[in-house]
Amino acid sequence: MKSYTRFWLECSLVLASLISLKTWVFPFFISIWFPTNDLASLMMEWTVIMTGIVTLFLYFSLGSVAKQVYRFRSNEASLVLAVLHLPLFFPLLGVFSDEWQRLLTDLFSLFSFNLLDWPGSQIWICWSAFLLGRKIKIMEKEKNVFSDKVKQEAEMN
Template sequence: MKGRAGAMAVEMVFVLASVILLKEWVFPFFISQWFPQADTASQMLEWILLVIGVITCFIYIGLGSSAWNHHGLKVGPSLAVFLAVHFPLLLPALSTVPGIVFTDVWSGLIGDGLRLFNPARWTFHPVTLGGLTCLLFLLGRRIRVTEGESRRFRRMSRGRKVWEKP
């Protein structure tokens, strides 16, 4: 990948790896330290799964927005970056290292939170979650974040306009 597409791929891998690291190791460690009772720790881990699921949805929307507004990628290159990063995650044979199956870890970002609502009926295949995340990514391309400050014109001599903060 060249130019901005490579930067987008690095950004996507970094953000997703950070969330996975927090979900799998950091949060459970601190919960086990702060809440020694098993029932309280279990309840806190359930809350973390729900929060991580919602945050992951917002992350994919933000990555889509970043692909369009910051990196300037059109739909085709954006989808190519998305598929290049996620294709290995959708194939368990490609995403396995001893002791860790990255497909299960990645699909747990959103899937674990959804599974808490009705565990018997809501099991998601990684390809289904890949489609959901792709839709969130494409939805994010329609979102642009701008400054919240309003600015107005101030007349200067000779008819020049200058931005002025209120």
């Protein structure tokens, strides 16, 4: 039960951080740094594109972490992800729920491919990216010499 809670907290923290960056932080700095409307509009488009791409990579990495770090089976990881996303469909969260749904839909709508026309498309894209991320395993190419020395010193003491 403890690992489910840790994974749920990790997922919710990362998603909440991404949503707050897209909604408040990036627009604030763009409005300060780019005073002309045309340039600010262009920067907001680029921000939407990059946020959508980062969202896809985020779900890939959450899937990988669920398998490699927490050792969840596919059904366990999918259940934790579903429990995490379930509150996003209640109107109580309002703006937060709308912004989560717009993480990927804004990206695709810029290219005239509207995901909002298909019911549940946001969920399927996130879940598919999450499951594809379970196939990813990140490994170091070279051994870290420093960490090996630290381990050896710890073993001697």
